Amino acid sequence: MAERNGMVEKRGAGLWLTHLGLIIGVLFIFFPIWLAFVASTVTQADIVRPPMPLLPGDQFFENYGRALTSGVNAPVATMLLNSMVMALGIAVGKIAISLLSAFAIVYFRFPLRKLFFWLIFLTLMLPVEVRIVPTYEVIANFGMLNSYQGLILPLIASATATFLFRQFFMTVPDELAEAARVDGAKPMRFFFDILLPMSRTNIAALFVILFIYGWNQYLWPLLITTDPDMNTIVMGIKQMFPSGDDTADWPVIMATSILAMVPPVLVVVGMQRLFVRGLVESEK
Amino acid sequence: MATVTLQNVRKSFGKTDVIHGIDLDIADGEFIVIVGPSGCGKSTLLRMVAGLETVTSGEVRIGGKLVNDVEPMDRDIAMVFQNYALYPHMSVFDNMAYGLKIAKTPRSEIEERVASAAELLQLEPYLHRKPRELSGGQRQRVAMGRAIVRKPAVFLFDEPLSNLDAKLRVQMRLEIKALQRKLGVTALYVTHDQVEAMTLADRMVVMNGGVADQIGKPLEVYADPQTAFVGGFIGSPPTNFLNAGLIPGLATGNTIGIRPEHLVLGADGRLQTTVAYTEALGAETLIHCRLPDGNQITARQDATQRIPAEGETIGIDWNDGDAMLFDAGGRRTGKV
Numbered sequence: 001m002a003e004r005n006g007m008v009e010k011r012g013a014g015l016w017l018t019h020l021g022l023i024i025g026v027l028f029i030f031f032p033i034w035l036a037f038v039a040s041t042v043t044q045a046d047i048v049r050p051p052m053p054l055l056p057g058d059q060f061f062e063n064y065g066r067a068l069t070s071g072v073n074a075p076v077a078t079m080l081l082n083s084m085v086m087a088l089g090i091a092v093g094k095i096a097i098s099l100l101s102a103f104a105i106v107y108f109r110f111p112l113r114k115l116f117f118w119l120i121f122l123t124l125m126l127p128v129e130v131r132i133v134p135t136y137e138v139i140a141n142f143g144m145l146n147s148y149q150g151l152i153l154p155l156i157a158s159a160t161a162t163f164l165f166r167q168f169f170m171t172v173p174d175e176l177a178e179a180a181r182v183d184g185a186k187p188m189r190f191f192f193d194i195l196l197p198m199s200r201t202n203i204a205a206l207f208v209i210l211f212i213y214g215w216n217q218y219l220w221p222l223l224i225t226t227d228p229d230m231n232t233i234v235m236g237i238k239q240m241f242p243s244g245d246d247t248a249d250w251p252v253i254m255a256t257s258i259l260a261m262v263p264p265v266l267v268v269v270g271m272q273r274l275f276v277r278g279l280v281e282s283e284k
Numbered sequence: 285m286a287t288v289t290l291q292n293v294r295k296s297f298g299k300t301d302v303i304h305g306i307d308l309d310i311a312d313g314e315f316i317v318i319v320g321p322s323g324c325g326k327s328t329l330l331r332m333v334a335g336l337e338t339v340t341s342g343e344v345r346i347g348g349k350l351v352n353d354v355e356p357m358d359r360d361i362a363m364v365f366q367n368y369a370l371y372p373h374m375s376v377f378d379n380m381a382y383g384l385k386i387a388k389t390p391r392s393e394i395e396e397r398v399a400s401a402a403e404l405l406q407l408e409p410y411l412h413r414k415p416r417e418l419s420g421g422q423r424q425r426v427a428m429g430r431a432i433v434r435k436p437a438v439f440l441f442d443e444p445l446s447n448l449d450a451k452l453r454v455q456m457r458l459e460i461k462a463l464q465r466k467l468g469v470t471a472l473y474v475t476h477d478q479v480e481a482m483t484l485a486d487r488m489v490v491m492n493g494g495v496a497d498q499i500g501k502p503l504e505v506y507a508d509p510q511t512a513f514v515g516g517f518i519g520s521p522p523t524n525f526l527n528a529g530l531i532p533g534l535a536t537g538n539t540i541g542i543r544p545e546h547l548v549l550g551a552d553g554r555l556q557t558t559v560a561y562t563e564a565l566g567a568e569t570l571i572h573c574r575l576p577d578g579n580q581i582t583a584r585q586d587a588t589q590r591i592p593a594e595g596e597t598i599g600i601d602w603n604d605g606d607a608m609l610f611d612a613g614g615r616r617t618g619k620v
Contacts, residue, residue: 175369178336183383183430184357193382197373 033261040064040254047250059251067255074228076256079236082151083215084263086232089152090214091207098158099199102165103191107177117166124159128220136223146227155220161206168202169195204274212264233260286347286360286437286470287312288333293342295328295494302328304494305342310472315464317473319481320491321517327442329491330474334363334440347437357386362431363440367447368423370415370430376402377411380429394433401429404463421452428463439464441473445480457483478518482506490514512614515541521570524581528609530555538617539610544570546606547583549592553599557581559592573600 035054039047042057067076104110105117128135135154144150172195180190221232231239237256242248288310295303303325310316318326331337333344335356344351351359362383370379377398384394402408405425415423424444431439444460445453461484464471475481481488482502490498490505490513498510509515515523521544529536531554549571557573560580569591571583583600585591592598609617 173367173369175365175367176371178334178356179363179365179369179371179430180382181336182334182356182361182363183434184386185382189386194371194373 033258036254036257040251040258042251044247044249044251063251063255064259067252067259073239074231074236076233076236076259078229079231079233079256080259080263082148082230083232083234083260085148086151086217086221087211087214087263089148090155090217091210093152093156094158094161094210095203095206097156098161098165099196099203101162102169103195105162105166106169107187120159120162122159123157124163128155132219132223139224145224146230150224151217151221151230151232155214155217158210161210164202164206165199168199172198201274204271208268208271211267215264287345288438288470288472289343289345289348290329290333291343291345293329293332293339293344295325295332295337295340302494303332303340306489306496308489308496308499310470313468313470315461315471315473315484315486317475317481317485317488318491319475319478319488319517322476324491325494326474326476326491330440330442330472333438333472334361335359336363357383360437361440362434362436362438363442364424364427364431364444366443368415368427370423370426372415375412375414376407376418376426376429379415379426380433383430383434397433397435398429401432404432404466405429420448421456424448424456428460432463432467437470439469439471439473441471441475443475444473445475446477453480460484478520482518490517492517508616509541509608510616512539512541512610512616515608515610519543521582521584523608525610526555526575526579526581527577530575530577534609537612539612539614541608541610542602542606544582544584546602547581548601548603549583549585549589550599550601553601555581555600557598557600559594559596559598561594562591564591573598 035052038053038056040063041060042053043059046053046057069075069077101120105113105120139145139150139154142150144153176194177190180194185193216234217232218234218238221230222235222238225231225235228239233256237253237260240249240253240256288308290306290308293303293306294301306329308316318329320326328337332339333346335351335354339352346359346361356363371382374382380398380401381394384397389397398411399408402411405428407422407425407429410418410422410426415426418426424447427444441460445456448456457480460473473480473484481490485502487500488502488505489496492511492513498505498514500508505514506518509518509523512525516525523541523543524547525539525541527536528534528538528540531540534540555575557575560572560574562572563570564587567587569585569587571585571592573581573583575581581600611617
């Protein structure tokens with residue numbers, strides 16, 4: 001980040017103080033994650049006996065192996081797969097649907113166009129929790145309980161993404177659509193050849209947000225998956241907590257927590273490059 | 285190669301009439317420039333020929349074929365837009381090849397056509413660059429290349445030079461003209477710049493408020509404007525308009541128009557004026573004088589002649605043959 005140095009004009013002590021402040025902030029945020037990691041590498045006995053260890057132990061492979069293959073209710077590997085399918089399905093589905101609906105709203109003149117736009121917009125005001133009972137009813141009637149479709153479909157419509165793409169499409173010069181028309185491109189051809197590639201930085205940004213949104217879904221999977229093999233990881237962690245007097249297998253729970261964080265982090269880090277490139281290129 | 289015929293073409297947006305019936309016959313290979321101030325409907329007219337706007341009534345024919353309801357791609361036209369409208373994520377090559385790809389032209393032919401267009405426009409070194417890596421003039425060339433590779437019967441230009449700086453504009457103007465001559469394609473060119481119109485056009489259409497005020501060869505239009513609007517719009521500085529009542533022997537209510545270069549400065553003349561200010565342009569000097577009734581009149585003097593000082597009182601005269609008489613409605617009624 002050398003090029004950023006010019007942004008904050010500070011020299012000497014001021015610079016060090018700023019860095020010190022930031023480092024303390026980072027450590028503060030990072031500490032719980034560190035604790036979780038430490039807890040996932042020691043034995044149950046080490047965790048229960050105060051003081052809690054602050055340095056990693058030697059049980060890393062043992063604990064993670066146990067979590068991935070057997071877990072508490074279901075193997076974490078299965079739950080990771082379920083979460084991955086759900087998060088990807090939601091992110092890709094939401095992007096595909098909102099791209100198409102934004103395309104329709106911006107580029108086609110059809111009766112009640114404004115009304116449809118506002119209807120889509122209105123759904124922003126109805127979060128999943130508000131419509132969860134009727135949605136459950138519908139999904140149950142379709143026989144989609146304990147299935148990927150059931151996990152993904154109800155969450156796939158996105159007013160936010162539609163709105164975002166609509167705003168982006170409106171900044172694309174009309175001449176581009178006209179040039180494509182003169183070149184002989186039919187509407188869908190224009191969409192795939194020109195609009196889609198031009199939206200790729202927006203798509204990348206949305207993908208990150210929507211992937212994490214899908215990954216972190218808790219209430220909905222909790223409701224519709226009763227089969228442990230269909231559990232997602234975020235709800236799975238909760239299911240691992242013991243009820244009553246059972247003892248919690250903390251090292252495995254902590255290993256699961258750490259594992260649950262890895263995919264979203266990878267997505268953010270991986271997509272960050274695309275972001276930055278998109279910002280630098282800034283083409284229109 | 286084709287003729288273009290407009291027959292009583294009209295356009296309304298809702299209840300607003302934008303084009304009030306235009307008739308125009310464009311010969312094969314002719315370069316027609318549509319010129320007028322902003323909002324006169326010139327771009328709308330062009331877009332109707334392109335097929336990007338519907339025709340409210342009247343007929344548009346390209347190559348004798350009625351095209352009112354034909355999609356732009358099937359009209360055998362190519363269009364160059366004001367902001368170039370290049371596809372930002374495609375290379376120069378792909379930008380030029382896009383239309384051909386859609387038309388399912390064989391790969392070898394696409395390469396051949398793009399290569400020859402690139403050669404013609406000196407774009408060969410840039411074929412793999414993205415539009416954002418090109419200068420304004422180069423982007424303009426790519427936009428023209430995209431039009432050329434389609435081998436259209438008619439070129440349509442919508443103010444293609446107005447985003448370029450003055451020097452480049454002059455250069456590109458010459459290139460467009462040379463290119464059109466070389467390819468022999470019919471061209472329809474819209475601009476608000478009367479210099480572009482004068483220099484490019486075989487014939488020009490001067491539009492004013494949705495009406496074609498005059499259609500003719502540039503020099504004919506310049507020498508013989510049919511309306512006061514045309515006289516004022518074509519030529520820089522514009523024609524001077526004087527209330528005919530100021531001049532002995534003419535009826536009031538009429539207007540006479542005299543080009544700045546036709547005014548003769550001297551000790552005496554039909555009008556006595558005061559020099560308000562002068563603008564030396566190098567080869568010539570513009571002399572802005574104030575008339576007794578407060579109006580201004582501009583004369584153009586060769587730099588070799590004596591330039592009066594500001595504040596000086598001078599006489600202005602002209603040959604009667606150079607004065608143009610317009611009636612109260614701005615219509616030309618003849619020489620004085």
